[in-house]
Amino acid sequence: MNIKSYFKNIKTLHFGYTCAAVVLQSVAIYLLFHQEYQRFLFYSFFALVNLGLAIYFRPVKQDPYHQILTEDGEIDKTVFTLDFDSSKQIIKILNxxxxxxxxxxxxxxxLNLHQNIALAFVPSNASKAEIEDASVYDTSHTFFTAAIKFEDARNTAVKLFKQIxxxxxxxxExxxxxxxxxxxEIPYGLILGQYLVKHSxxxxxxxxxxxxxxxxxxEVYEADVIFDGFERYGCCPETxxxxxxxxxxxxxxxxxxxLELYVDNFSVNDYLTNKTHYQSFLAQLKQELLCMSAKEQSNVPEDQRTDCLINPDIVEFCQTILEQSIIDENPDTPIACIFNELYDWAQENQ
Incomplete structure (x- = not known):
């Protein structure tokens, strides 16, 4: 059954049950006036049953989207229509x-025929041809740009991002x-995350x-957002x-x-000469090692897990970082010192 037939049947059932409820309740009221109380209760009961069914089958307003189908009836893409200047419409789609x-x-x-969540967004007055030709990539950027612009929509977008x-x-993963x-190439949520970072x-x-x-x-585009963040905000605790x-x-x-790219382009070593910044970055690195180790441990059967904080494989990974030329050839720089200190800490806690 296609969507149009489905909603047509829903409307028919709603109308039928509503009419039945009205007729039955009218008969019940007639019987009440003639003091036929048992028959009044009988007809009232079935009137309520039909009223309940009419409410259950009430037609609900369809979401403002069109699903473009292939000749085989599979979803090709889903196109949302909206007013990009209306925060209420944007929030409705986000919700x-x-x-x-x-x-x-x-x-x-x-899910489309390629097993992807292909979503596109076009103006409410878009023609049928514009809806069918809507670009999943380009229009997503337009939509999330508009969503981040409004504070109430942005708050809803943040909730969506957390739920993703x-x-x-x-x-x-x-x-x-x-x-x-x-x-x-584009994980669900990536474009939203890009515009959130761009905003603040x-x-x-x-x-x-x-x-x-x-x-x-x-990975394909994920690291671009980090690089853009450094270009926008420079070195700071967040980046x-x-x-x-x-x-x-x-x-x-x-x-x-x-790592060398960021050190060379964003004066990371200069930033880390500040003791507070150095210690803060070291603490963040330690926290990430703990997360990596916990993830590794979760993949090991319970009877084979150890009490060590840092998994030996994670320690070996830290050693590969020390072999990078940016660290190995510049041992006295803050970035080299911090990763050497991290490696020593990891060894002590493996």
Whole structure:
């Protein structure tokens, strides 16, 4: 049954049960006036039953989206229509995504033929052709730019982002949803996280928690958001936390190699000459090692787990960082000192 037939049947049932309830209750009132109380109760009861069914089958307002289908009836993409200057409409869409993410219904409602959550967003007055041709990538940027602009919509967007993080934690990094059309390059939530970080450095922490839930061994655009954060805010506690996560918990394919990129381009060594900044960054690195070790331990059978704080494999990983030229060839720089101190701490606690 297609969506149009479904809603047509719902309207028919609602109308039928409503009419039955009205007729039965009219008869009941007639019998009451004639003091036939038993028959009044009998008809009133069935009038209430039909009223309940009419309420249950009441037609609800459809969400403002169109699902473009393939010739085989599969979902190709889902296109939301809205007024980009209306925070209420933006919040409604964000709440639709929140609700379906929390209840693990995104896959059931929006998964396309390529096994991705392909969402596009167009103006309310878009033509049929514009809806069918809507770009999943380009229009997502337009939508989240508009969402971050309004404070109330931004607060709802933050809630959605947190729920995406919780979804990823529940299902694991290898069951992440992807929001591009036909590749596995844009994790669901990535574009939202990008615009949150762009809006304020206070969201760097959330973005860091987000990328820790992803399969960073197959990263594409995730690290770009961190680099953009450094370009926008420079070295500060928020961006250094992202750097700690990037080097350790979310190192993925290139995290360790990119350490040199940040050191050379953003004066990280100058920033770390301040003792407070040095100790703060070291504490963040230690925290990430503990998270990595806890994750490793969770994958080990309970009877084989140890009481050590840092897993031996994590200690070996720290040693590979020391072999990077930015550290090995510049042993007296703050960044080299901090990673050597981290390695010593990891050895002591393995």
């Amino acid at each position: 639709t995504l929140r609700w379906n993410t929390t209840l693990d219904r995104m896959e059931k409602k929006f 993080i919780e979804y990823n934690k529940r299902h694991g 290898f069951a992440t949803l992807y929001a591009d059309y036909d590749t596995l 450095k206070q969201y760097c922490h959330l973005y860091g928690q987000f990328i820790k839930t992803l399969d960073m061994d197959h 250094l936390e992202l750097l700690a996560i990037r080097c350790l918990s979310a190192s993925g394919q290139h995290g360790v190699e990119e």
